[in-house]
Amino acid sequence: MIKPANYLSENTINNTPVIGHDFFPTILAQAKIKIDKNSIIDGVDLSEILKENGEIDRKELFWHYPHYHGSGWAPGAAIRQGNWKLIEFYETETVELYNLQEDISEHNNLAEQHPAKVKLLLKRLYELQKNANANTVTINKNY
Numbered sequence: 001m002i003k004p005a006n007y008l009s010e011n012t013i014n015n016t017p018v019i020g021h022d023f024f025p026t027i028l029a030q031a032k033i034k035i036d037k038n039s040i041i042d043g044v045d046l047s048e049i050l051k052e053n054g055e056i057d058r059k060e061l062f063w064h065y066p067h068y069h070g071s072g073w074a075p076g077a078a079i080r081q082g083n084w085k086l087i088e089f090y091e092t093e094t095v096e097l098y099n100l101q102e103d104i105s106e107h108n109n110l111a112e113q114h115p116a117k118v119k120l121l122l123k124r125l126y127e128l129q130k131n132a133n134a135n136t137v138t139i140n141k142n143y
Contacts, residue, residue, distance in 0.1 A: 065117030097110045
C-alpha cells in the first residue's frame, strides 16, 4: 500500500487524547465531504494528527452520561484537561481526580489532596455541560 504524502509512517505513536466522536468529522474530511457550517458536530477532525508533526487544538475532553450505560458505568460525567481527569458520580455525589501522567489506570484518587483542582475542573465541566445543553440529573432519594 502506498502511503499518502505527509501522512504518518507505520508504528508511529501519537499521544494526543481523542474520543469516539472524533471519528465522524475525521471520516467526512478524509472522504472530502463538506460539513454545513450551521451543523453542530461533536468531535473534531483528526486529519492533522494523521500527518507528520500534525496537531489539533483542543484543551479538554468531556463526557456526560446522565443515565445507566451499557458498559456498567453509573450516571456521571468526566472531564480531561491535560494530564488531569475528574469524574463526578451522580448517585454517590462524589468526585474522583486522577493525574493520568502518573496513574494511567486511575487507582490513586487525588481529590482530597487537590481540592482547588477539583473545584476548577468541576466549574469547567458544568460550563461545558451548560454550553452543550446537556440533560440535568436529579437523584431520586426515595429509590
